[in-house]
Amino acid sequence: MKNLSIKLKLFIISMxxxxxxxxxxxxxxxxxxxxxxxKQKYEALTATRDLKVKQLQELxxxxxxQINLLSNTAYVKDLTKEFMQLHQEIGFDKYGKFPIDNEKIKEIS
Structure with a gap:
């Protein structure tokens, strides 16, 4: 660097x-x-999550x-009574398989 001119030294230092x-x-x-x-993507994902939570809550x-409305109809109440009577007559296990080969069940369905 001793042989370089001052202009060249200043140019190198500046560069x-x-x-x-x-x-x-x-x-x-x-x-x-x-x-x-x-940050923007995180905020967008958070907003999408909140929107989906709201949609699921509304659903x-x-x-x-709808379940409350349908469960209070006369058809469902009658069907429930029939199933209860059928359960008492046949005596099937509520955790076992439904006895679809039984004659009384075939008559109803």
């Missing part, structure tokens, strides 16, 4: 400084951009109302 500065700014901007994108409320 090295600019390269270091641009590398530092590039690293910082990439890091900030990455953090921002991660279950609808199903609950």
């Amino acid at each position: 090295l400084s600019l390269i270091f500065l641009s590398a530092t700014l590039g690293f910082i901007s990439i890091k900030k951009t990455s953090e921002t994108l991660t 279950f409320e609808l199903f609950s109302k």
